[in-house]
Amino acid sequence: MTPTDADHALRALDEALALVSRDPRADDAAGGLHRATAWPKAREAAISAGSGIRPRTHRVPLGDALGEVLAQSLDALTDLPSFDSSAMDGWAVAGPGPWTIRTGAGVLAGSDRPEPLADGEAVRIATGARIPADTTAVIRTEHSRESGTQLHADRTVLTGQDIRPRGQECRSGDLLLPAGSLVTPAVLGLAAAAGYDELTTRPRPRVEILVLGDELLTEGRPHDGLIRDALSPMLGPWLTRLGAEVTATRRIGDDPAGAKALLAAVKDSDADLVVTTGGTAAGPVDHVHPVLREAGAELLVDGVAVRPGHPMLLARLGDRADGRHLVGLPGNPLAAVSALLTLAEPLLRALAGRRQRPRYTVPVQGDVPGHPYDTRLVPVLLTDEHAVPLRYNGPAMLRGVAAADGLAVVPPHGARDGQDLEILDLPWVSGGCFT
Numbered sequence: 001m002t003p004t005d006a007d008h009a010l011r012a013l014d015e016a017l018a019l020v021s022r023d024p025r026a027d028d029a030a031g032g033l034h035r036a037t038a039w040p041k042a043r044e045a046a047i048s049a050g051s052g053i054r055p056r057t058h059r060v061p062l063g064d065a066l067g068e069v070l071a072q073s074l075d076a077l078t079d080l081p082s083f084d085s086s087a088m089d090g091w092a093v094a095g096p097g098p099w100t101i102r103t104g105a106g107v108l109a110g111s112d113r114p115e116p117l118a119d120g121e122a123v124r125i126a127t128g129a130r131i132p133a134d135t136t137a138v139i140r141t142e143h144s145r146e147s148g149t150q151l152h153a154d155r156t157v158l159t160g161q162d163i164r165p166r167g168q169e170c171r172s173g174d175l176l177l178p179a180g181s182l183v184t185p186a187v188l189g190l191a192a193a194a195g196y197d198e199l200t201t202r203p204r205p206r207v208e209i210l211v212l213g214d215e216l217l218t219e220g221r222p223h224d225g226l227i228r229d230a231l232s233p234m235l236g237p238w239l240t241r242l243g244a245e246v247t248a249t250r251r252i253g254d255d256p257a258g259a260k261a262l263l264a265a266v267k268d269s270d271a272d273l274v275v276t277t278g279g280t281a282a283g284p285v286d287h288v289h290p291v292l293r294e295a296g297a298e299l300l301v302d303g304v305a306v307r308p309g310h311p312m313l314l315a316r317l318g319d320r321a322d323g324r325h326l327v328g329l330p331g332n333p334l335a336a337v338s339a340l341l342t343l344a345e346p347l348l349r350a351l352a353g354r355r356q357r358p359r360y361t362v363p364v365q366g367d368v369p370g371h372p373y374d375t376r377l378v379p380v381l382l383t384d385e386h387a388v389p390l391r392y393n394g395p396a397m398l399r400g401v402a403a404a405d406g407l408a409v410v411p412p413h414g415a416r417d418g419q420d421l422e423i424l425d426l427p428w429v430s431g432g433c434f435t
């Protein structure tokens with residue numbers, strides 16, 4: 001196909017999607033399909049499901065706390081700086097100059113109690129070194145001149161200049177960060193500076209991934225009606241990137257043994273979140289709904305008015321306070337991504353005690369066709385000025401999202417060129433590596 005043919009075909013697909021759509025209210029009135037939850041409401045339901053649960057906490061060495069959330073406030077265990085220190089390499093001086101240079105070694109960072117200075121005396125000092133008692137100022141090397149045993153200043157010396165007084169940043173006991181803060185590399189640095197060896201945090205939510213489907217190959221090229229499993233390689237790292245600890249990725253068949261294994265996981269998995277893929281629709285071997293029914297799970301979201309991904313679901317497993325949930329991702333790969341961003345991400349953030357991502361909008365480049373009733377999530381590239389919709393955004397395609405920076409939230413009926421659209425960033429967009 002030429003690019004123009006491909007564009008046509010994709011536009012036709014978009015249009016077809018709109019034509020076959022049905023007003024969910026009509027389905028409801030006719031007693032047909034269940035009413036799909038509106039997309040913004042589905043996200044709210046996911047946030048609310050993950051909030052207000054009994055949080056687990058643990059105490060871990062600093063290095064293990066990265067990416068977790070503080071379960072207790074970070075209070076300074078010491079003054080910072082913990083002693084008066086020099087902000088520059090140069091001279092500690094006492095009183096007005098010129099000063100007599102003290103012979104011998106200067107004061108280095110890490111030296112304990114330097115001799116006090118006499119009035120009119122100067123001693124060499126390094127950045128970060130403890131200030132000798134009775135120092136009135138530090139003069140930077142480049143602003144000083146030595147003449148024999150005398151030191152002269154090239155510019156006016158102000159009392160206290162280039163001295164960092166003890167407690168300038170905080171006093172012992174000061175609140176540095178509230179409980180609920182995300183432990184970033186900067187937080188690890190601050191915690192270490194403030195005297196911590198361990199932190200009390202909320203562990204990452206544990207996630208077990210169950211990939212359903214008999215048609216899935218784990219290697220080689222698709223053949224004989226079988227296709228490659230595109231979700232296993234994608235979901236583990238993606239969920240890890242969203243702050244989860246992925247405990248296992250298991251493949252489950254569409255046969256009765258598969259249904260049994262799914263039921264066992266729903267009942268007994270020690271994961272906070274079970275993520276399933278496939279089997280959410282109404283096909284002959286789609287056993288997510290029957291298994292949830294059998295397990296007595298409470299369906300919090302059962303279908304969302306969003307394309308792709310509308311059969312996605314969220315269920316509570318067990319007691320509310322336990323916070324165990326299942327998110328059912330549809331099998332079509334872009335539909336699975338849509339459900340990941342709509343339900344799993346907000347739920348995981350809430351379960352981890354993390355704040356939700358800040359919302360922002362970007363003007364879209366070009367008109368975007370809409371669905372008559374449902375929100376659309378469309379892969380976009382972000383330029384300095386625009387969100388540029390990408391082709392190959394059909395439910396079974398990953399080609400668009402693999403090249404994308406985010407998904408644009410297109411309201412029912414579509415968007416006009418230049419209209420501001422909310423963007424759901426893909427978690428790696430701001431850079432960084434994956435290890």
Ligand SMILES: Nc1nc2c(c(=O)[nH]1)N[C@H]1C(S)=C(S)[C@@H](COP(=O)(O)OP(=O)(O)OC[C@H]3O[C@@H](n4cnc5c(N)ncnc54)[C@H](O)[C@@H]3O)O[C@H]1N2
Nearest residue numbers: 213228229230231278279280281286311329330331332335
């Ligand atoms: N009668 C209806 N049929 C379908 C509906 C509907 O409303 N009524 N919805 C369609 C939509 S929309 C979607 S999305 C899919 C969701 O289907 P399931 O979640 O039940 O998923 P499956 O049937 O198992 O698979 C769908 C599709 O995705 C492929 N797949 C599954 N797993 C993977 C994987 N790990 N890697 C790559 N591809 C995968 C699978 O082979 C199918 O092609 O249902 C529609 N049908």
Ligand code: MOO
Nearest residue numbers: 308309310335395
């Ligand atoms: O079309 Mo379905 O909405 O999720 O792929």
